[in-house]
Amino acid sequence: MSKYSFPVIVALVLGVVAYFLNWELLLSLDFSVVWEYRVVLLKGLMVTLALTACAAVAGLVCGTMLAIASQTNFAPLRWLVIAFVEIWRNTPLLVQLIWIHFALPLVTGINTTALESGVIGITLQAAAYFTEIVRAGIESVPKGQWEAAYSLALPARIRWTRVILPPAIRTMIPPLVNLTISFFKGTAILSILHVSELMTVTNRISNVTFKPVELFSAIALIYFVVGIVMSKATLRLEYVLQNRER
Amino acid sequence: MRFDWDQLIRYSPDLLQAFGVTILISALSLLIGIVIGMFACLGKLQQRGLAFRLANGFIDFFRTIPEVVLIFWVYSCLPLLLSVRISSEACGVIALSLFSAAYLAEIFRAGILAVPKGQVDAAKALAIPRYHIWKRIIIPPAIRRMMPAFINFLTELLKATSLLSAIAVGEMAYTASILGAQTLSYFEFLSAIAVLYFVLIFPFSLMARRAERKLLKKTGH
Amino acid sequence: MQTSNHINESFIACRSVSKFFGTFKALDDVTIDIKQGEIVCIVGPSGSGKSTFLRVLNALETIDNGEIIINKVRLPGDQKDVEEVRREVGMVFQQFNLFEHMSIRENVTFAPRVSRAVATKDADELAETLLKRVGIIEQIEKYPNHLSGGQQQRVAIARALAMKPQAMLFDEPTSALDPEMVVEVLDVMRELAHSGMTMIIVTHEMGFAKEAASRMLFMSAGKFLVDMSTEQFFCDRDHPELRRFMSNIL
Ligand SMILES: Nc1ncnc2c1ncn2[C@@H]1O[C@H](COP(=O)(O)OP(=O)(O)OP(=O)(O)O)[C@@H](O)[C@H]1O
Ligand SMILES: [Mg+2]
Numbered sequence: 221m222s223k224y225s226f227p228v229i230v231a232l233v234l235g236v237v238a239y240f241l242n243w244e245l246l247l248s249l250d251f252s253v254v255w256e257y258r259v260v261l262l263k264g265l266m267v268t269l270a271l272t273a274c275a276a277v278a279g280l281v282c283g284t285m286l287a288i289a290s291q292t293n294f295a296p297l298r299w300l301v302i303a304f305v306e307i308w309r310n311t312p313l314l315v316q317l318i319w320i321h322f323a324l325p326l327v328t329g330i331n332t333t334a335l336e337s338g339v340i341g342i343t344l345q346a347a348a349y350f351t352e353i354v355r356a357g358i359e360s361v362p363k364g365q366w367e368a369a370y371s372l373a374l375p376a377r378i379r380w381t382r383v384i385l386p387p388a389i390r391t392m393i394p395p396l397v398n399l400t401i402s403f404f405k406g407t408a409i410l411s412i413l414h415v416s417e418l419m420t421v422t423n424r425i426s427n428v429t430f431k432p433v434e435l436f437s438a439i440a441l442i443y444f445v446v447g448i449v450m451s452k453a454t455l456r457l458e459y460v461l462q463n464r465e466r
Numbered sequence: 467m468r469f470d471w472d473q474l475i476r477y478s479p480d481l482l483q484a485f486g487v488t489i490l491i492s493a494l495s496l497l498i499g500i501v502i503g504m505f506a507c508l509g510k511l512q513q514r515g516l517a518f519r520l521a522n523g524f525i526d527f528f529r530t531i532p533e534v535v536l537i538f539w540v541y542s543c544l545p546l547l548l549s550v551r552i553s554s555e556a557c558g559v560i561a562l563s564l565f566s567a568a569y570l571a572e573i574f575r576a577g578i579l580a581v582p583k584g585q586v587d588a589a590k591a592l593a594i595p596r597y598h599i600w601k602r603i604i605i606p607p608a609i610r611r612m613m614p615a616f617i618n619f620l621t622e623l624l625k626a627t628s629l630l631s632a633i634a635v636g637e638m639a640y641t642a643s644i645l646g647a648q649t650l651s652y653f654e655f656l657s658a659i660a661v662l663y664f665v666l667i668f669p670f671s672l673m674a675r676r677a678e679r680k681l682l683k684k685t686g687h
Numbered sequence: 688m689q690t691s692n693h694i695n696e697s698f699i700a701c702r703s704v705s706k707f708f709g710t711f712k713a714l715d716d717v718t719i720d721i722k723q724g725e726i727v728c729i730v731g732p733s734g735s736g737k738s739t740f741l742r743v744l745n746a747l748e749t750i751d752n753g754e755i756i757i758n759k760v761r762l763p764g765d766q767k768d769v770e771e772v773r774r775e776v777g778m779v780f781q782q783f784n785l786f787e788h789m790s791i792r793e794n795v796t797f798a799p800r801v802s803r804a805v806a807t808k809d810a811d812e813l814a815e816t817l818l819k820r821v822g823i824i825e826q827i828e829k830y831p832n833h834l835s836g837g838q839q840q841r842v843a844i845a846r847a848l849a850m851k852p853q854a855m856l857f858d859e860p861t862s863a864l865d866p867e868m869v870v871e872v873l874d875v876m877r878e879l880a881h882s883g884m885t886m887i888i889v890t891h892e893m894g895f896a897k898e899a900a901s902r903m904l905f906m907s908a909g910k911f912l913v914d915m916s917t918e919q920f921f922c923d924r925d926h927p928e929l930r931r932f933m934s935n936i937l
Contacts, residue, residue: 226517242549310621310667312628315639315660322646323653408532412632419534432542440531440539447530588784588843591745592798592850593773596766602797606788 245433253431254438264421265442268407271417274339275403279346280354280396286347287354288380301351308348313409317341321413334413342406349399357392358384393461397454404447418442473651474658481655484641485662487555488627491637494559496623499566506571511578521571528568533626537561541633558630558637565626569619577612578604611685614678621670628663638662698723698758698854698885699744705752706739706909713739715909716753721887723853726880728896728917729889731906732932737889740906741856744887745778758853774802777847781859783839785831785846791818792827795846803850810849817845821875837868841875854885861892893933897921905929 254261290301308316321337332340361384369383411419422439426432474481509521528536540561545552552560581604589603631640642659646652697720706714713736721727729737742748744755746762746769755762758775762768786794795817796810805813818824821841823834831839840860847855857876861869873895880886880899890896896903896917903920905913905928913920913929 226515230516230520240548242547245546245549306668306671307664310671311660311663312625312639314628314631315656315663318639318643319656319660322643323656326653405530405532408534409629411534419532419538423538426542433546436535436539436543440535443531443535444527448526451530582784584780584782584784585786587742587747588778588780588786589798590747591773591778591780592847593770593802594798595770595802598801602789602801603786610788 249434250431251434251438253425253429253434257425257429260421260425261418261439261442264416264418265446267415267421268404268417268419271339271342271407271410271415272400272404275342275346275406276396276400278339278343279350279403282343282347283350284354286351287358290351290355291358305348305351308345309352313341313345313406314412316345317409317413335415338410338413338415342403342410345406346399346403350396353392353395353399354388356395357388360391361388390461394454394458397457398451401447401450401454404450405443408443470651470654473645473649474654477645477649477655480641480645481638481658481662484636484638484659485666487635488624488637488666491555491558491562491627491630491635492620492623495562495566495627496620498559498563499570499623502563502567503570503574506567507574507578510571510575525568525571528564529572533561533565534629534632536565537629537633540564554630554633554635557633558627558635562623562626562630566619566623569622570616573612573615573619574608576615577608580611581607611681614674614681617670617674617677621667621674624663624667624670696723697721699887700756701744701753702755703753704743704750704755706736706743706748707751712909714743714750717909717911718753719904719911719914721854721885723885724883725885726899726901727887727904728900728902729887729904729906730891730893730896730932731904735906736909737906738858739909741778741858741887741889744856745776746772747778770802774850775853776856777850777852777854778856779840779843779847779858779860781863783831783836783843783863785839785843787831790828790830791823791834791842794831794842795849798846799849799851813849814845817848818842820848820878821845822871835868836864837871840864840868840872844872844875844879848879854887855879857886857888857890859889859891861890905932907932 286301286304290298292298317337320341321332321334325331365383365387369379374383407417408419410417411423414420418439422435426435429435506521506524509517510525512518512521537558541554541557544557544560585603585607586599589599594603627637628639630637631643634640638659642655646655649655699719699721701717701719704714704717705712715736717740729740731737739748743750744757749763757772760768760771760775762772764772785791786797789797792811792814795814796805796807799805799810799813800807815824815827818827821844823838823841823845826834826838826842831842834842840863844855844860860876861872864872869892873892876886876888877895877899888896888900900917903913903915903917904911905920905926907928913926
């Protein structure tokens with residue numbers, strides 16, 4: 221292998237791709253449609269971000285409560301939490317969404333709008349994942365801290381809010397942020413219910429303008445840029461947190 | 467509401483076939499993903515140069531964009547760009563292969579980097595040829611170290627196949643929604659596939675956790 | 688048989704060798720000759736570049752300046768030269784670095800089989816001989832993590848010897864060991880020294896150095912500040928830096 225072999229392979233692959241590309245279509249691509257629909261797309265992005273935030277906040281609240289519940293000595297409650305977490309972590313979000321939207325109303329008799337179903341679905345999914353992380357965080361608090369809190373006879377609420385949760389939260393932050401990024405990706409799945417987030421909006425525009433290549437390439441880029449900024453920021457945050465501990 | 471077992475039993479062959487499609491698409495995407503992922507991993511291990519940049523960009527891009535967007539892009543853009551007809555099943559396999567390749571590349575890389583540097587130093591100091599260093603010193607422990615993440619990725623891949631229902635691939639989620647709409651027995655069919663997915667995915671989750679525990683015990687962290 | 692003239696010629700020759708890590712100079716213009724059969728001990732403060740010097744001799748680090756000639760092969764060189772040098776120079780590490788997923792037998796036989804093309808049967812015999820020599824033949828089918836540190840280090844020595852090298856490099860071979868295990872490793876090294884092996888040893892075991900070494904090197908900030916015969920080294924110490932170093936570790 222000479223040091224030129226790799227560039228040669230790359231050039232060959234590019235050549236083959238270039239040969240098969242439909243240049244006519246490629247040259248007629250007109251990205252002005254993206255600019256034309258910028259307001260709609262931006263609104264879609266806002267909905268996406270709002271859904272992400274909702275999943276993160278509501279999921280964290282539910283997840284923390286479930287994690288605390290999973291620490292009780294009351295076995296049935298513990299099992300219930302475990303069952304909830306395992307079921308929601310081991311089935312696809314898409315199936316959960318259509319189940320909530322189409323199947324659940326047949327049992328409860330309560331009809332939910334697409335947005336409601338979407339929010340319920342992604343929140344419950346987030347809750348299940350967050351429960352695991354919060355539980356791991358709680359279990360990372362040394363046993364001595366628990367014993368100290370018990371021996372001082374601190375009330376349960378104080379024990380949790382002042383002794384156990386503060387150090388637990390510090391170890392939880394990086395995985396929590398990573399999960400939030402994955403829910404940012406997950407919101408695109410809500411397009412299956414036509415919740416008006418970025419992906420749904422793009423589908424709609426594509427259906428009236430017949431410019432799928434421009435539109436899907438553009439939103440792929442938007443998702444990529446927003447996602448990569450979030451994950452690079454997370455790396456930075458992890459770095460800062462790690463250095464603070466020392 | 468009464469749970470309509472008859473409908474389920476009547477259409478169980480369709481569900482079974484859809485189950486097969488889910489497995490088949492996962493397996494194909496996994497295989498292609500492993501091959502592309504190995505090359506991307508090798509590229510990223512270079513740490514600099516053209517191969518590194520290409521691999522790094524590839525991995526970052528396909529890990530960051532949502533799978534649904536990737537699937538739609540392949541389904542609605544690729545046939546136009548190449549001016550060929552591509553079946554939705556093939557589109558699904560292409561999209562999931564790219565998704566798998568990007569994730570697997572990072573999993574492989576983490577496994578390889580977890581092999582202690584001293585092991586490779588010792589092998590080099592013994593004048594062991596590069597091929598044998600990879601084959602006997604790096605790859606076996608790397609595989610052991612990447613097993614939990616790899617099995618865990620399998621669960622993600624199996625879940626991701628459900629997204630192909632958006633482009634009408636006849637896998638489980640799609641089949642169930644179609645049957646549900648036809649018979650209006652949404653509850654029965656959607657619950658049935660939820661159970662099927664769980665039965666398919668949960669064992670892998672358990673395996674991943676067991677592999678992780680075993681590894682922790684062995685490496686003693 | 689080699690002529691006496693040949694034996695006196697240097698086996699390892701470093702000419703103005705420098706090594707940088709980024710902008711940090713780990714080896715600073717090192718020139719030194721080591722003859723066949725010499726037992727050289729290197730001492731010096733932490734971070735002075737002792738490990739780097741040994742790693743450079745085994746081409747585990749590339750050098751940025753100068754040249755090294757080992758057994759007539761020149762470094763830096765291509766992969767073939769590098770492997771040629773490594774075949775003739777064995778190395779023992781502070782952390783043993785045994786292959787964790789191979790049995791003791793495989794650890795010792797692997798390198799001769801794949802880099803010297805020794806038949807499996809011959810490699811097995813050789814391994815058994817060497818493991819007897821270092822006194823752990825009973826453990827031959829076990830895996831490294833079932834052995835004590837001292838036993839692992841003796842396996843590591845046997846593993847390096849299985850390549851039939853002409854010289855051996857030791858990088859603080861006893862620093863990671865509990866005190867009661869140090870002796871068993873030093874005994875093996877002492878026996879090796881008596882057999883006429885060329886050895887370069889980085890160590891803080893001054894007793895061992897005084898008794899086994901024929902030549903002492905003191906390294907500081909990437910340079911060899913002192914290069915004397917062992918008798919000289921342990922008698923007159925007018926070098927201020929060396930005196931400070933010695934009073935700290937003795
Ligand atoms: N891979 C590396 N990258 C950057 N710096 C390095 C690297 N290896 C060694 N160094 C630096 O080079 C200097 C010399 O290191 P070396 O390990 O040779 O010292 P040493 O004399 O063996 O010390 P010790 O007694 O602690 O083993 C140190 O300051 C170290 O920080
Ligand atoms: Mg050292």
